[in-house]
Amino acid sequence: xxxxxxxxxxxxxxxxxxxxxxxxxxxxxxxxxxxxxxxxxxxxxxxxxxxxxxxxxxxxxxxxxxxxxxx
Numbered sequence: 001x002x003x004x005x006x007x008x009x010x011x012x013x014x015x016x017x018x019x020x021x022x023x024x025x026x027x028x029x030x031x032x033x034x035x036x037x038x039x040x041x042x043x044x045x046x047x048x049x050x051x052x053x054x055x056x057x058x059x060x061x062x063x064x065x066x067x068x069x070x071x
Contacts, residue, residue: 029063037070 038053056063
């Protein structure tokens with residue numbers, strides 16, 4: 001009886017870890033998509049766009065906002 005409770009508890013914890021890993025993988029930055037979107041911006045030279053890309057890569061919240069506005 002107690003063994004079943006332990007197995008059930010362990011099973012739930014493993015499920016929680018799996019969900020956390022899935023959540024992390026969904027929130028990972030797609031650097032290639034970000035680069036493509038930044039390089040589409042008109043009116044700036046390539047060096048300036050690459051600097052903007054570098055800045056966005058270093059600032060995750062800005063990147064999420066940028067990508068949300070582009071979609």
